[in-house]
Every structure is written in C-alpha cells, then in structure tokens.
Amino acid sequence: MITVTDPVRLESLKASLSQGNYWAKKAPAITAxxxxxxxxxxxxxxxxxAWFELGMAAMNYQLQAVKEGLHVHPIVGFNAAAAKLALGVPEAxxxxxxxxxxxxxxxxGLNERHLxxxxxxxxxxxLEAVYAANAWDDRLLPAPKA
Ligand SMILES: Cc1cc2nc3c(=O)[nH]c(=O)nc-3n(C[C@H](O)[C@H](O)[C@H](O)COP(=O)(O)O)c2cc1C
Incomplete structure (x- = not known):
C-alpha cells in the first residue's frame, strides 16, 4: 500500500478521480x-x-482508521493508469x-444524492444472500444483471 499525504503528489493522484468522486478532492490522505x-x-x-491478502489488508486498514476517528471510503472510480503514473507504480x-x-x-459541497x-x-x-449452512445453495448465485 502507498499512503499519499504530500500535497503535490495528492493533487496529481486526485486528477485521476472520476467525476462522481468530486467529494474525495478535499481529503488530506488517500491510500492506494x-x-x-x-x-x-x-x-x-x-x-x-493476492486478492484475498489485499482485501484483508484494506479492511484491517479501514477498521484501524475508523478506530482512530477517521472516515474512510474505498473507491474504484478512478483512472488506474493515471493513478499509477501519479504514484510511480510499475506496470506489473x-x-x-x-x-x-x-x-x-x-x-x-456534497450533491443532493451524497447529502x-x-x-x-x-x-x-x-445474510441469506451471502450465507449458506453446510453446503452450496443457489441463493449464493449473484442476482441476474439488470
Ligand atoms: C470496492 C468498493 C468500491 C467503491 N467505489 C466507490 C466509488 O468509486 N465512489 C463512491 O462514491 N463510492 C464508492 N464505494 C462506496 C463507498 O466507499 C461507501 O461509502 C463505503 O462503502 C461505505 O459505505 P457505508 O457508508 O454504507 O458504510 C465503493 C465501495 C466499495 C466496497
């Protein structure tokens, strides 16, 4: 993970955010x-x-941040190529x-929906949508895409 607090680097990372994530532009820190x-x-x-490890790390990070009084929001709405460039992350x-x-x-500053x-x-x-007792249940299948 990379935590960005340097104002210049942070600005350049924020330029990769999608429009709907305008609210994140005020944040003093973003972790990749x-x-x-x-x-x-x-x-x-x-x-x-790798994906299990990443998820565990991200969840533990967020739990600790909340414990310390911070608000956290995971987001996927950003241009990953631009964000990687902003942080100098290798291609691989x-x-x-x-x-x-x-x-x-x-x-x-929040729009009506976010407010x-x-x-x-x-x-x-x-719980019934994500949990089955003892064996597979087709309830666990994702709902058909609209
Ligand atoms: C993987 C993931 C990606 C998300 N991406 C975005 C995003 O790009 N923009 C956004 O506004 N919210 C996004 N969200 C939702 C917010 O981060 C949401 O506020 C957060 O999940 C906390 O939800 P809660 O306030 O209901 O607890 C995402 C959530 C997850 C789990």
Missing part, C-alpha cells in the same frame, strides 16, 4: 492498495491469494482500490 498475483501464493483451481503492479481518508467535516446518503440508514444485503 496494490498487488501482483504472481508475487503472492497461488493454489490450484485458480486461487490467487495492479492498483486495485483507493481508500480515501479524512476526519469528518461539514457536508457543504442524502450521508444520513440515510445503511442498507446491507441480507
């Missing part, structure tokens, strides 16, 4: 989570552990996710 499937353990049946490395970090501040989302009750997929 990186991996290369060939550098981590590979098992049979296409099990590339995948920049999977950025985690935007900030202390909570005023909601001014509503800030205070809306969180909705999560029901």
């Amino acid at each position: 989570f990186l991996a290369n499937a060939d550098w981590s353990m590979k098992m049979d049946s296409g099990r590339d552990l 490395v995948t920049l999977e996710v950025l985690v935007v970090l900030a202390y909570p501040g005023p909601a001014a 509503a989302a800030e205070t809306a009750p969180r909705s999560r997929r029901p």
Whole structure:
C-alpha cells in the first residue's frame, strides 16, 4: 500500500478521480492498495491469494482508521493508469482500490444524492444472500444483471 499525504503528489493522484468522486478532492490522505498475483501464493483451481491478502489488508486498514476517528471510503472510480503514473507504480503492479481518508467535516459541497446518503440508514444485503449452512445453495448465485 502507498499512503499519499504530500500535497503535490495528492493533487496529481486526485486528477485521476472520476467525476462522481468530486467529494474525495478535499481529503488530506488517500491510500492506494496494490498487488501482483504472481508475487503472492497461488493454489490450484485458480486461487490467487493476492486478492484475498489485499482485501484483508484494506479492511484491517479501514477498521484501524475508523478506530482512530477517521472516515474512510474505498473507491474504484478512478483512472488506474493515471493513478499509477501519479504514484510511480510499475506496470506489473495492479492498483486495485483507493481508500480515501479524512476526519469528518461539514457536508457543504456534497450533491443532493451524497447529502442524502450521508444520513440515510445503511442498507446491507441480507445474510441469506451471502450465507449458506453446510453446503452450496443457489441463493449464493449473484442476482441476474439488470
Ligand atoms: C470496492 C468498493 C468500491 C467503491 N467505489 C466507490 C466509488 O468509486 N465512489 C463512491 O462514491 N463510492 C464508492 N464505494 C462506496 C463507498 O466507499 C461507501 O461509502 C463505503 O462503502 C461505505 O459505505 P457505508 O457508508 O454504507 O458504510 C465503493 C465501495 C466499495 C466496497
């Protein structure tokens, strides 16, 4: 991972954000989570552990940040090639996710949708959609794409 706080580097990373992520432009820190499937353990049946490791690292990082009073938002809405260039990341490395970090501040500047989302009750997929007891259940299949 690379945590970016240097103002110049941060500006250049922020230039890679997609329009909808305008809110992240105020953040004082953004962390890039990186991996290369060939550098981590590979098992049979296409099990590339790199993505599991990256997910665990990103989740633990976010839990610790929240514990320290920060707000965190993982985002995939950015131009990965431009973001890699901004951080000097080699071609072979995948920049999977950025985690935007900030202390909570005023909601001014958020569009209507984001303003509503800030205070809306969180909705999560029901447990039955992601969990089966003892054996495979077709309920675990993703819903057909609309
Ligand atoms: C993998 C992933 C990618 C995401 N990408 C974006 C994004 O590009 N832009 C965005 O506004 N939110 C994105 N989100 C959602 C926000 O980060 C969301 O605020 C975060 O998941 C916290 O949700 P909660 O406030 O409901 O707990 C993404 C979430 C995940 C898990």
